[in-house]
Amino acid sequence: MSNELNGLRTKRVLEPAGWVLQLITGLVLAVLVTFHFFETHMIHHSAMEYENVILRLSDVRYKIMYGLLLLSVSFHAFNGVRAIFLDTNYGSENRRFVNILLFLAVIVAFTYGLLLLFSF
Helix, strand or coil: CHHHHHHHHHHHHHHHHHHHHHHHHHHHHHHHHHHHHHHHHHHCCCCCCHHHHHHHHCCHHHHHHHHHHHHHHHHHHHHHHHHHHHCCHHHHHCHHHHHHHHHHHHHHHHHHHHHHHCCC
């Protein structure tokens, strides 16, 4: 019985936090994606040329912005996939495995993206 109560307390704390973070990353994504599209498609028609992409990615401010975009996308996407998995019988029975697997996926995706971003 005590173990069940601990699981309920953990669920009460973690699930709302996950959805609040989902909301926050969604708002951050709306701002950053809008800026990205405005910068690359509206201001300069040559923004997607190779030289201009390299020039833009060599600026520290853009690296920070794209790093935040990458972190937000990684968390938002994998938290959404996590919610879908947890709605299935398999996910509800293997909650810990699903959480660990998708947490590792976020870390791998974010790290790989940062390595690519900072290679410029």
